[in-house]
Amino acid sequence: xxxxxxxxxxxxxxxxxxxxxxxxxxxxxxxxxxxxxxxxxxxxxxxxxxxxxxxxxxxxxxxxxxxxxxxxxxxxxxxxxxxxxxxxxxxxxxxxxxxxxxxxxxxxxxxxxxxxxxxxxxxxxxxxxxxxxxxxxxxxxxxxxxxxxxxxxxxxxxxxxxxxxxxxxxxxxxxxxxxxxxxxxxxxxxxxxxxxxxxxxxxxxxxxxxxxxxxxxxxxxxxxxxxxxxxxxxxxxxxxxxxxxxxxxxxxxxxxxxxxxxxxxxxxxxxxxxxxxxxxxxxxxxxxxxxxxxxxxxxxxxxxxxxxxxxxxxxxxxxxxxxxxxxxxxxxxxxxxxxxxxxxxxxxxxxxxxxxxxxxxxxxxxxxxxxxxxxxxxxxxxxxxxxxxxxxxxxxxxxxxxxxxxxxxxxxxxxxxxxxxxxxxxxxxxxxxxxxxxxxxxxxxxxxxxxxxxxxxxxxxxxxxxxxxxxxxxxxxxxxxxxxxxxxxxxxxxxxxxxxxxxxxxxxxxxxxxxxxxxxxxxxxxxxxxxxxxxxxxxxxxxxxxxxxxxxxxxxxxxxxxxxxxxxxxxxxxxxxxxxxxxxxxxxxxxxxxxxxxxxxxxxxxxxxxxxxxxxxxxxxxxxxxxxxxxxxxxxxxx
Ligand SMILES: Cc1ncc(C[n+]2csc(CCOP(=O)(O)OP(=O)(O)O)c2C)c(N)n1
Numbered sequence: 261x262x263x264x265x266x267x268x269x270x271x272x273x274x275x276x277x278x279x280x281x282x283x284x285x286x287x288x289x290x291x292x293x294x295x296x297x298x299x300x301x302x303x304x305x306x307x308x309x310x311x312x313x314x315x316x317x318x319x320x321x322x323x324x325x326x327x328x329x330x331x332x333x334x335x336x337x338x339x340x341x342x343x344x345x346x347x348x349x350x351x352x353x354x355x356x357x358x359x360x361x362x363x364x365x366x367x368x369x370x371x372x373x374x375x376x377x378x379x380x381x382x383x384x385x386x387x388x389x390x391x392x393x394x395x396x397x398x399x400x401x402x403x404x405x406x407x408x409x410x411x412x413x414x415x416x417x418x419x420x421x422x423x424x425x426x427x428x429x430x431x432x433x434x435x436x437x438x439x440x441x442x443x444x445x446x447x448x449x450x451x452x453x454x455x456x457x458x459x460x461x462x463x464x465x466x467x468x469x470x471x472x473x474x475x476x477x478x479x480x481x482x483x484x485x486x487x488x489x490x491x492x493x494x495x496x497x498x499x500x501x502x503x504x505x506x507x508x509x510x511x512x513x514x515x516x517x518x519x520x521x522x523x524x525x526x527x528x529x530x531x532x533x534x535x536x537x538x539x540x541x542x543x544x545x546x547x548x549x550x551x552x553x554x555x556x557x558x559x560x561x562x563x564x565x566x567x568x569x570x571x572x573x574x575x576x577x578x579x580x581x582x583x584x585x586x587x588x589x590x591x592x593x594x595x596x597x598x599x600x601x602x603x604x605x606x607x608x609x610x611x612x613x614x615x616x617x618x619x620x621x622x623x624x625x626x627x628x629x630x631x632x633x634x635x636x637x638x639x640x641x642x643x644x645x646x647x648x649x650x651x652x653x654x655x656x657x658x659x660x661x662x663x664x665x666x667x668x669x670x671x672x673x674x675x676x677x678x679x680x681x682x683x684x685x686x687x688x689x690x691x692x693x694x695x696x697x698x699x700x701x702x703x704x705x706x707x708x709x710x711x712x713x714x715x716x717x718x719x720x721x722x723x724x725x726x727x728x729x730x731x732x733x734x735x736x737x738x739x740x741x742x743x744x745x746x747x748x749x750x751x752x753x754x755x756x757x758x759x760x761x762x763x764x765x766x767x768x769x770x771x772x773x774x775x776x777x778x779x780x781x782x783x784x785x786x787x788x789x790x791x792x793x794x795x796x797x798x799x800x801x802x803x804x805x806x807x808x809x810x811x812x813x814x815x816x817x818x819x820x821x822x823x824x825x826x827x828x829x830x831x832x833x834x835x836x837x838x839x840x841x842x843x844x845x846x847x848x849x850x851x852x853x854x855x856x857x858x859x860x861x862x863x864x865x866x867x868x869x870x871x872x873x874x875x876x877x878x879x880x881x882x883x884x885x886x887x888x889x890x891x892x893x894x895x896x897x898x899x
Pocket of ligand 1: 300326329400402428
């Protein structure tokens with residue numbers, strides 16, 4: 261019955277229980293056939309219902325952190341009927357998106373932004389005199405581990421703005437949450453002293469509603485008493501000037517709604533510590549929370565995941581090649597350390613964490629810290645491999661420049677999910693790395709074509725004194741079922757020829773070059789003579805190779821799974837201009853706009869570098885020249 265939040269508000273408290281049940285089932289039904297994030301949304305069903313029930317959204321702002329848990333929010337705010345298009349090409353985004361709905365107060369996908377954004381909104385409300393507006397940030401305990409979240413808390417604590425932070429504590433990130441804060445949150449819920457204080461506060465708070473207009477004065481009284489003396493000293497959030505409430509059971513919808521209603525009347529920064537279970541209401545998702553973070557399709561009655569069984573000959577995922585190779589290298593080189601900011605499973609560093617627990621670190625959702633931590637390790641002689649998804653590395657740009665490259669430190673940055681990632685969409689595409697990395701001095705920027713190249717680049721990078729070394733590879737599978745190749749050093753800055761030809765030269769960087777390899781036969785069948793180079797390095801770029809290409813060809817195509825602006829193709833153009841060559845150069849890659857979600861193939865096509873588009877580009881470039889010749893001949897005749 262719920263088509264809008266107005267419908268929701270017509271329900272009485274008992275019906276909220278039923279609604280939560282139905283919403284949970286709706287999410288299970290939908291995600292089982294149209295895959296996406298799962299456990300996180302199930303965990304916040306009651307919280308989602310309660311927030312929209314109690315607050316006056318969209319006038320009141322709910323700011324979701326990461327946004328992978330916002331399916332219930334989408335379904336309750338007018339997108340139920342479109343929800344079957346979630347994450348599909350041209351369909352709903354898998355994350356809150358300001359262009360999609362007025363209820364999505366802030367676009368998101370990367371973690372830990374909610375407190376800062378909510379504070380901005382709360383201050384804006386104050387500036388505009390909209391003093392009745394509530395702003396609520398909903399942030400998970402995993403996302404709370406990032407520096408950005410702490411920066412937001414720190415600032416909010418002195419702004420005295422009307423902001424409520426709901427800390428959704430399930431002790432999980434994608435993998436189990438890590439760090440001292442996680443332990444503190446566990447402590448808070450089990451400590452006897454703490455709970456005694458908490459109970460006193462709650463007992464008093466329970467009376468608040470009876471005080472009506474005198475609520476503020478009453479709160480003051482609490483603060484002057486037990487709360488300020490004991491809580492302030494023992495509670496981390498209180499120490500930052502937040503009023504801390506909780507922990508509450510985030511699945512008890514009636515209590516949760518009552519508490520949120522109470523909190524609505526309390527001015528200033530507040531934090532509600534809400535305990536939930538990730539995957540709540542779906543047995544397997546509650547048990548194996550990491551797998552069910554985003555499980556793919558599944559049978560909703562048996563709870564079995566519907567995996568397409570890999571054929572024996574299937575090539576591995578690039579991330580797994582990384583995971584096994586780092587272990588192999590680390591067995592021989594005892595300086596090697598593995599680092600991931602909260603993505604052990606996603607990056608496959610979990611393979612090393614299992615085999616060498618003392619040499620592999622999950623540092624929390626903290627990309628900046630991961631980079632500087634790696635730089636510190638390198639400064640004192642270790643050989644860190646810091647694995648970060650390309651789009652999350654955007655966070656740590658200064659740490660790459662200032663803490664690593666400037667000091668010529670030997671750190672290997674393995675950037676997973678480089679290029680278009682597919683269904684996660686605009687927030688997650690690794691579009692910019694080649695462009696932003698190649699401007700940094702003292703840095704090597706490489707991208708392997710296949711598994712063997714990835715292994716050899718990893719091997720090369722850990723040899724002595726190779727400096728700051730970026731290895732960037734895409735989401736998904738490679739092309740070599742037999743991938744356990746013998747290590748070979750690769751000469752830094754050296755590309756290689758894959759196919760000889762005479763009509764046109766194609767220069768590709770990274771695994772997207774396989775699209776060109778797959779076209780060889782078609783080129784041959786159509787008597788198109790293509791020369792193909794796998795450049796391997798964007799920096800240093802292979803200038804010998806480029807001299808050869810521009811001396812021999814007047815038609816060149818560059819292909820990269822990355823932004824055209826400033827990327828690999830730009831590097832080739834710079835070389836051409838700096839060396840006074842002239843050629844017709846067509847750059848294929850991600851155009852200068854944000855690309856939304858869809859399958860990788862759909863998006864390659866949209867951007868014009870899927871196999872077919874590459875072929876067409878070659879044909880057109882050759883045709884253009886043929887036409888030109890024809891035109892000139894016609895001119896001659898007419899002349
Ligand atoms: C900057 C950044 N790094 C990493 C991720 C990948 N990521 C998505 S969800 C998630 C875990 C979030 O944990 P938490 O906030 O506790 O939410 P939960 O899934 O437990 O509900 C991570 C690490 C991200 N979205 N953004």
